[in-house]
Amino acid sequence: xxxxxxxxxxxxxxxxxxxxxxxxxxxxxxxxxxxxxxxxxxxxxxxxxxxxxxxxxxxxxxxxxxxxxxxxxxxxxxxxxxxxxxxxxxxxxxxxxxxxxxxxxxxxxxxxxxxxxxxxxxxxxxxxxxxxxxxxxxxxxxxxxxxxxxxxxxxxxxxxxxxxxxxxxxxxxxxxxxxxxxxxxxxxxxxxxxxxxxxxxxxxxxxxxxxxxxxxxxxxxxxxxxxxxxxxxxxxxxxxxxxxxxxxxxxxxxxxxxxxxxxxxxxxxxxxxxxxxxxxxxxxxxxxxxxxxxxxxxxxxxxxxxxxxxxxxxxxxxxxxxxxxxxxxxxxxxxxxxxxxxxxxxxxxxxxxxxxx
Amino acid sequence: xxxxxxxxxxxxxxxxxxxxxxxxxxxxxxxxxxxxxxxxxxxxxxxxxxxxxxxxxxxxxxxxxxxxxxxxxxxxxxxxxxxxxxxxxxxxxxxxxxxxxxxxxxxxxxxxxxxxxxxxxxxxxxxxxxxxxxxxxxxxxxxxxxxxxxxxxxxxxxxxxxxxxxxxxxxxxxxxxxxxxxxxxxxxxxxxxxxxxxxxxxxxxxxxxxxxxxxxxxxxxxxxxxxxxxxxxxxxxxxxxxxxxxxxxxxxxxxxxxxxxxxxxxxxxxxxxxxxxxxxxxxxxxxxxxxxxxxxxxxxxxx
Numbered sequence: 330x331x332x333x334x335x336x337x338x339x340x341x342x343x344x345x346x347x348x349x350x351x352x353x354x355x356x357x358x359x360x361x362x363x364x365x366x367x368x369x370x371x372x373x374x375x376x377x378x379x380x381x382x383x384x385x386x387x388x389x390x391x392x393x394x395x396x397x398x399x400x401x402x403x404x405x406x407x408x409x410x411x412x413x414x415x416x417x418x419x420x421x422x423x424x425x426x427x428x429x430x431x432x433x434x435x436x437x438x439x440x441x442x443x444x445x446x447x448x449x450x451x452x453x454x455x456x457x458x459x460x461x462x463x464x465x466x467x468x469x470x471x472x473x474x475x476x477x478x479x480x481x482x483x484x485x486x487x488x489x490x491x492x493x494x495x496x497x498x499x500x501x502x503x504x505x506x507x508x509x510x511x512x513x514x515x516x517x518x519x520x521x522x523x524x525x526x527x528x529x530x531x532x533x534x535x536x537x538x539x540x541x542x543x544x545x546x547x548x549x550x551x552x553x554x555x556x557x558x559x560x561x562x563x564x565x566x567x568x569x570x571x572x573x574x575x576x577x578x579x580x581x582x583x584x585x586x587x588x589x590x591x592x593x594x595x596x597x598x599x600x601x602x603x604x605x606x607x608x609x610x611x612x613x614x615x616x617x618x619x620x621x622x623x624x625x626x627x628x629x630x631x632x633x634x635x636x637x638x639x640x641x642x643x644x645x646x647x648x649x650x651x652x653x654x655x656x657x658x659x660x661x662x663x664x665x666x667x668x669x670x671x672x673x674x675x676x677x678x679x680x681x682x683x684x685x686x
Numbered sequence: 687x688x689x690x691x692x693x694x695x696x697x698x699x700x701x702x703x704x705x706x707x708x709x710x711x712x713x714x715x716x717x718x719x720x721x722x723x724x725x726x727x728x729x730x731x732x733x734x735x736x737x738x739x740x741x742x743x744x745x746x747x748x749x750x751x752x753x754x755x756x757x758x759x760x761x762x763x764x765x766x767x768x769x770x771x772x773x774x775x776x777x778x779x780x781x782x783x784x785x786x787x788x789x790x791x792x793x794x795x796x797x798x799x800x801x802x803x804x805x806x807x808x809x810x811x812x813x814x815x816x817x818x819x820x821x822x823x824x825x826x827x828x829x830x831x832x833x834x835x836x837x838x839x840x841x842x843x844x845x846x847x848x849x850x851x852x853x854x855x856x857x858x859x860x861x862x863x864x865x866x867x868x869x870x871x872x873x874x875x876x877x878x879x880x881x882x883x884x885x886x887x888x889x890x891x892x893x894x895x896x897x898x899x900x901x902x903x904x905x906x907x908x909x910x911x912x913x914x915x916x917x918x919x920x921x922x923x924x925x926x927x928x929x930x931x932x933x934x935x936x937x938x939x940x941x942x943x944x945x946x947x948x949x950x951x952x953x954x955x956x957x958x959x960x961x962x963x964x965x966x967x968x969x970x971x972x973x974x975x976x977x978x979x980x981x982x983x984x985x986x987x988x989x
Contacts, residue, residue: 510701510704513697513701513969513972514701514704514705514708514965515705515923515964515965515968515969516923517923517927518926518927518961518964518965518968519705519708521949521961522708522709522712522713522957522961523712525716525949525952525957526712526713526715526716529716529717529952530715530716530717533717614825618827621827621829622827622829622927622931625827625829625931626930626931626934626946626949626950627946627949627950628949638827638829641829641830641833642829644833645833645935648833648836648837648841649841652837652841652842655833655834655837659830659833659834662827662830663822663825663826663830666825666826666827667821667822667825670821670824670825671821
């Protein structure tokens, strides 16, 4: 490299720099000139904000713990959700309506003989089935329904809203009038009505097919959600697309000859995904609410499959004698809905650009 | 305004008609007619019965006949007990209306009160407590709350009779029905109150020396009420469906309980009549809340 001596002597008034007055920067000095904070992506920034919100973190932990229990419990607990308790291969008729951690007489005898019997954490129900397993399966069914119903709503709303918003004009008007009509229907009443009807119609149509195992009640629940609840999502997606589609980069993509499907998928949807996902997350607790309501009035999942709503309903019969049977599913529903609500709020605060300060 | 109102009223009537059509055709899609029983009915008897109840006519014609009768107030008779459905609805609706009306009144009164309190005492203990409980109660379904209240106050503590029509027994069902809308209104009022209190006209009013109570009541609350009014429609819907489970839990013979019994008995004329009646009620309430909203808020134009 250059050294100060090798450079020819400069003339008077020359602008040439005198290199002897400079010295190379050390590594530490170089670091100071780099950006003070690592650049962050939208996602990482949102996650940072989410983790600063103690309520959201707490509800995330509760949800993860619940999911862990739901996944692991059936592997650990040796009872099935519709299986009556047997001791040494014989049906144990004394195991009805036991309290938490109680053993029946037959089981006690077996323990005294040296057998290991898994404790009934929540006791048993009136058909001598392990109640803990039933509550766990009930929570699983409720969460599954919430999740799938929201996904169905997301899918239909996304496709319908994108087409309506992107095409615009007369197509948009006709499509949105249709949405308005469905939107003005009283949803819970229609859900009840359709569940009654679909339950009967599907029950006959499905007899003997593979789908019959899922149960016509649960299928009709999904169909009802798919028919009624997508309109809110479609409106949201359309609004987002209308606000994004006039941006210059969309015009640029169109000028380059990109097809509408590609523009929507690559340029528009990624920009409104945050808002859409938050709305989907907030849909889950409301779906769980609706499912438990329907189960409570006898239109939910089919027996013997439990859901938290139907367990709470069944517990009403023996409310005075066995109140714990109500408390477990009730706490389950409230805990799931509460933590999903709080997490959804947290996500909205963290990711919704309109709320950014 | 008038043009807008007429348009909305026409739209509401169309909605009720659509609901009635959906209900009618959905119910008729269920296989099996009312005169199919376990024993084989004599074909001529069956044909006579079907002619008697117009079941031999094509479906659209049956729908027109049904609607014509319904408009005259005749919804037919219940399959289960043979009673006139209109009489049943009218009898039981009184109980439900008292229950729902009190719950809505309670929810609005305390919701607004707590909401204002939380906004004015922001980040103080009162605010924290209110927000904690409202967050909690938004996550409790009404049937869980109703059953828990029944368990604690009727069965364990014995403070209330389970249900003897009227008087103090109304308290528990009303509370379990009012809790969710009350919590919702509280949150709604708090956020809109906070927004309004930050506006320039509030500062102007305070700078002019208007006393604080008047600033809150006249300048802030009136503006903060607008989002609450839009909630009236959904709240009615919630109260009507909520009363179904609450009445079932407390074994009150209201319209909601009749609806649930109808579902459990698969009493189709009853389900049909109740759905149309309740849906019409909901549509009317939503219409009223929309009209009220437009009338109260001068910032909205009708173009």
